[in-house]
Amino acid sequence: MRLIWIPFAFFAIVPAVIAQTGLNSLAEVEFSQLSQRDPNPLGEKALSINPTQWKHGETEHYIYHFAHSYVATPISVEAEFHYRVVAKELQRDQPLTDIKSNVYIFERPEDWQQFQGLGELEKWTGGIHSQGSLFILRNPEQKFSGNVLGHEIVHLVLHRFYADGIPCWLNEGIAQYISKSAHASYQRARGYLSKPHSEAIATEEVIPVATLVRFTRPPSDRVETFYDESERLVRFLVATDKPSFLALLDALGRHQPFETALPRFYPARFATVATLEEKFREYAAKDFGTTLQQAEE
Numbered sequence: 001m002r003l004i005w006i007p008f009a010f011f012a013i014v015p016a017v018i019a020q021t022g023l024n025s026l027a028e029v030e031f032s033q034l035s036q037r038d039p040n041p042l043g044e045k046a047l048s049i050n051p052t053q054w055k056h057g058e059t060e061h062y063i064y065h066f067a068h069s070y071v072a073t074p075i076s077v078e079a080e081f082h083y084r085v086v087a088k089e090l091q092r093d094q095p096l097t098d099i100k101s102n103v104y105i106f107e108r109p110e111d112w113q114q115f116q117g118l119g120e121l122e123k124w125t126g127g128i129h130s131q132g133s134l135f136i137l138r139n140p141e142q143k144f145s146g147n148v149l150g151h152e153i154v155h156l157v158l159h160r161f162y163a164d165g166i167p168c169w170l171n172e173g174i175a176q177y178i179s180k181s182a183h184a185s186y187q188r189a190r191g192y193l194s195k196p197h198s199e200a201i202a203t204e205e206v207i208p209v210a211t212l213v214r215f216t217r218p219p220s221d222r223v224e225t226f227y228d229e230s231e232r233l234v235r236f237l238v239a240t241d242k243p244s245f246l247a248l249l250d251a252l253g254r255h256q257p258f259e260t261a262l263p264r265f266y267p268a269r270f271a272t273v274a275t276l277e278e279k280f281r282e283y284a285a286k287d288f289g290t291t292l293q294q295a296e297e
């Protein structure tokens, strides 16, 4: 079994993306000249708040709505970077669609407050997702911390590949798993010392896998454990066998039950959810911080 799996594609991708987009600021495009319209009614609502502030721009896979291009530019670089990372990790070299994802970047907290009641806020990141569009508050005086923006962008890219939805643990687990590794290599490409870190979970905290996979939203009383454990479970399934993981992801994306899909793609390893549970509990409690670090050096 390969215990460690690092998305090694990052090393090639980061400098290329920064070289292509890092030097120029995002070009402003008139709304009427944008190549696509967002059919999402929330997008229209967003643009109706303080309407004169909105400017627009686009890159290969996204359309952005923003107030200042110096705020939108780094977001656009990170968004395209994550698109490539996710497509590579999911081995989706051929795009399923040329439909771009819309990203709305609020800068004024009072505008955001007015907007935020309209959609469902992801408590983990403070972003709002709706039908493949992302709405975020970006205070220019505060930088996004850690992998928060990356996490949101991974959701957007997953939505392009699985527009009918994937289970909550899988969506959040992949978002955490990819954005943590990507954030670390993104930082490294810019000269910072950074290592991906996967959070270990105390044995008594572990949510049973059969329960974890059934949540349709993060349980409000165990939010942190839910995110950490979902990330670990994705990491574990990928490390055990990546082709099996991708096949499982596709089956779950077609809304097949976890209990029946799991043994089909991991017949030798996990004949039942109970077998997975037993193996995963050991893995969940391990601290892989140092192992990841060694593997990357």
Ligand SMILES: [Zn+2]
Residues within 6 Å of the ligand: 122, 124, 125, 151, 152, 155, 171, 172, 175
């Ligand atoms: Zn999320």
